[in-house]
Amino acid sequence: MKIGIVGLGLIGGSLGLDWRSQGHYVTGISRREDICKIALNRGIADYSGTDFKLLADAEIVVICTPIQAIATTIKKIVPHLSPETIVTDVGSVKQPIVEECSQLWSNFIGGHPMAGTAESGINAALSNLFQGAAYVFTPTVESNPDNVEKLKAIALDLNAVPHVCNAQVHDRAVSWISHLPVMVSASLLKACLEEEPNTLSLAQVLASSGFKDTSRVGGGNPELGVMMAKYNREELLRSLYSYQDNLSEIIEAIEDEKWENLSVILAKNRQARPEFLN
Amino acid sequence: MKIGIVGLGLIGGSLGLDWRSQGHYVTGISRREDICKIALNRGIADYSGTDFKLLADAEIVVICTPIQAIATTIKKIVPHLSPETIVTDVGSVKQPIVEECSQLWSNFIGGHPMAGTAESGINAALSNLFQGAAYVFTPTVESNPDNVEKLKAIALDLNAVPHVCNAQVHDRAVSWISHLPVMVSASLLKACLEEEPNTLSLAQVLASSGFKDTSRVGGGNPELGVMMAKYNREELLRSLYSYQDNLSEIIEAIEDEKWENLSVILAKNRQARPEFLN
Numbered sequence: 001m002k003i004g005i006v007g008l009g010l011i012g013g014s015l016g017l018d019w020r021s022q023g024h025y026v027t028g029i030s031r032r033e034d035i036c037k038i039a040l041n042r043g044i045a046d047y048s049g050t051d052f053k054l055l056a057d058a059e060i061v062v063i064c065t066p067i068q069a070i071a072t073t074i075k076k077i078v079p080h081l082s083p084e085t086i087v088t089d090v091g092s093v094k095q096p097i098v099e100e101c102s103q104l105w106s107n108f109i110g111g112h113p114m115a116g117t118a119e120s121g122i123n124a125a126l127s128n129l130f131q132g133a134a135y136v137f138t139p140t141v142e143s144n145p146d147n148v149e150k151l152k153a154i155a156l157d158l159n160a161v162p163h164v165c166n167a168q169v170h171d172r173a174v175s176w177i178s179h180l181p182v183m184v185s186a187s188l189l190k191a192c193l194e195e196e197p198n199t200l201s202l203a204q205v206l207a208s209s210g211f212k213d214t215s216r217v218g219g220g221n222p223e224l225g226v227m228m229a230k231y232n233r234e235e236l237l238r239s240l241y242s243y244q245d246n247l248s249e250i251i252e253a254i255e256d257e258k259w260e261n262l263s264v265i266l267a268k269n270r271q272a273r274p275e276f277l278n
Numbered sequence: 279m280k281i282g283i284v285g286l287g288l289i290g291g292s293l294g295l296d297w298r299s300q301g302h303y304v305t306g307i308s309r310r311e312d313i314c315k316i317a318l319n320r321g322i323a324d325y326s327g328t329d330f331k332l333l334a335d336a337e338i339v340v341i342c343t344p345i346q347a348i349a350t351t352i353k354k355i356v357p358h359l360s361p362e363t364i365v366t367d368v369g370s371v372k373q374p375i376v377e378e379c380s381q382l383w384s385n386f387i388g389g390h391p392m393a394g395t396a397e398s399g400i401n402a403a404l405s406n407l408f409q410g411a412a413y414v415f416t417p418t419v420e421s422n423p424d425n426v427e428k429l430k431a432i433a434l435d436l437n438a439v440p441h442v443c444n445a446q447v448h449d450r451a452v453s454w455i456s457h458l459p460v461m462v463s464a465s466l467l468k469a470c471l472e473e474e475p476n477t478l479s480l481a482q483v484l485a486s487s488g489f490k491d492t493s494r495v496g497g498g499n500p501e502l503g504v505m506m507a508k509y510n511r512e513e514l515l516r517s518l519y520s521y522q523d524n525l526s527e528i529i530e531a532i533e534d535e536k537w538e539n540l541s542v543i544l545a546k547n548r549q550a551r552p553e554f555l556n
Contacts, residue, residue: 114484114486134483134484136480136484161483163480163483165480169476169477169480170480172473172477172481173477173480173481173483173484174481174484176470176473176477176478176481176489177470177481177484177485177486177488177489178484178486178488178489180466180469180470181466181488181489181492181493182488183525183528183529183532184462184463184465184466184492184525185462185492186528186543186544186547187462187521187524187525187528188458188459188462188521189547189550189551189554190524190527190528190543190546190547191458191517191520191521191523191524191525192454192455192458192554193546193547193550193554194520194524195450195454195520198447199447199450199451199454200454202441202443202447202448202451203450203451203452203454203455204554204555205412205439205441205451206392206412206414206451206452206455206456207455207554207555208392208455210455210456210459210460210494210495211454211455211456211459211555212555213491213492213494213495214459214462214463214491214492214494214495215459215551215554216488216491216492217488217491217492218544218547218551219547219548219550219551219552220544220548221548222541222544222545222547222548223541225540225541225544226537226540226541226544229532229537229540230535230537233532233535236532237529237532237533239469240525240529240532241529242469242472242473243465243466243469243525244522244525244526244529245469246465246468246469246472247461247462247465247469247518247521247522247525248522249468250461250464250465250468251461251515251518251519251522253507254461254507254511254514254515254518255515257508257511259504259507259508262503262504262507263500263501263503263504265464265468266464266496266498266500266503266504267500268468268471269464269467269468269471269496269497269500270497270498270499270500272467272471272497273467273493273496273497274497276467276470276471276482276485276493277482277485277489277490
């Protein structure tokens with residue numbers, strides 16, 4: 001297939017490496033000439049440049065820009081595309097993107113390959129980044145089923161595992177497993193930092209793996225955290241309210257010294273977690 | 279020194295291994311004959327038996343039973359001790375234990391070596407388990423300073439790092455770094471498990487390291503979780519209330535779309551976490 005990739009960072013670059021290795025013809029677009037050169041040198045693209053006209057014969061275009069630039073990028077490329085071209089993105093939130101971008105291009109289908117590293121930028125691009133990872137597609141009722149099949153096929157070429165669901169279910173699920181944990185973990189750090197210095201410095205000395213793990217995602221990239229909250233606000237608030245209720249239930253059990261209730265909650269968690277993570 | 283260890287599980291056994299290797303004479307007490315045999319075979323104790331009379335010439339006795347058995351064990355051993363014997367424990371909560379046990383034995387000083395593994399029992403005992411770990415002692419104003427020095431010295435023999443503070447500061451600090459994270463993490467699992475099956479099964483497919491780390495301590499041993507809450511109830515509730523307030527602040531920022539506020543909170547966390555964990 002002729003695949004265009006717009007935005008050559010960690011995700012765009014890694015997609016290019018794997019698709020080229022499977023025999024697809026990859027055109028890489030970046031705003032910066034130096035990035036295009038790196039893309040060619042690293043074997044990320046067969047052809048690379050800054051001009052959207054290069055996408056004229058692409059069968060699939062994958063927008064790999066930051067989430068806030070996806071719609072504006074699509075507006076800029078549509079004058080250059082042939083009408084059958086499938087456009088997809090890699091944003092970590094789907095509902096607002098699908099809503100806006102389906103209006104801009106009827107053959108738009110949202111996508112989310114669930115892989116990454118702590119690094120970013122084209123130099124962080126890796127082969128086999130998506131091996132075994134979920135790759136979610138969120139077509140609407142109006143999407144052409146053939147187009148969904150074509151996207152699933154190029155996801156399989158990455159050795160990723162394609163999943164198809166609606167955008168709201170996707171956004172709910174990622175709120176539970178990714179966006180909510182960030183806010184839960186951030187609140188732990190924030191609360192802890194308010195403790196008076198004497199206790200805080202002992203806590204610091206005593207902190208080990210339990211605190212380390214529970215506070216990890218709350219100490220991550222602030223821009224990313226704000227972006228999640230901004231774009232997935234509704235679903236994140238929904239899961240936060242549910243979290244608040246469940247926290248209150250645990251607090252009540254401790255306040256009322258209902259140890260049997262607390263024990264049942266914790267035992268259920270211990271049983272469910274390994275199943276959940278398998 | 280002549281050291282008695284009462285309760286030969288992971289902690290008691292590991293203490294015995296290291297103290298013997300430093301030339302201390304260790305007497306190991308267990309309720310079970312078979313455990314005493316293992317203690318001798320594994321080099322955990324120089325002498326081992328079920329009779330508290332064996333503690334008659336011990337200079338230091340370390341109670342390594344589960345937290346709920348510490349005070350009753352001390353009641354049973356005191357008739358056999360010489361008056362100068364220092365008694366300490368290894369319980370993970372100090373205030374209630376120090377309060378009760380200081381009444382039972384005037385030379386009692388609370389202790390908490392902060393190391394462990396996921397395993398338990400004498401067969402899990404390890405050499406060098408306490409290397410580099412904090413070992414907290416919580417004397418009262420009435421404690422003999424010489425006794426504190428003797429305990430610090432045997433902690434150093436484990437290559438542990440002794441810290442001396444009052445029991446309340448200890449319990450506050452461990453609530454922040456150990457007990458609160460368990461409840462925060464347990465609430466996440468509990469809330470998530472209430473989601474309807476369709477979304478939950480997608481969440482399950484998509485869950486990766488972020489969810490895994492944030493939910494880890496909330497999926498641990500329920501008996502241990504209840505024990506923390508029971509014995510450190512007051513300090514745990516204090517940190518839970520503070521956590522609730524901080525969570526509400528983050529929720530409010532998201533509700534009101536005050537992205538700058540959220541950004542400041544997350545940026546502060548990112549900066550503080552590495553310092554905190556160093």
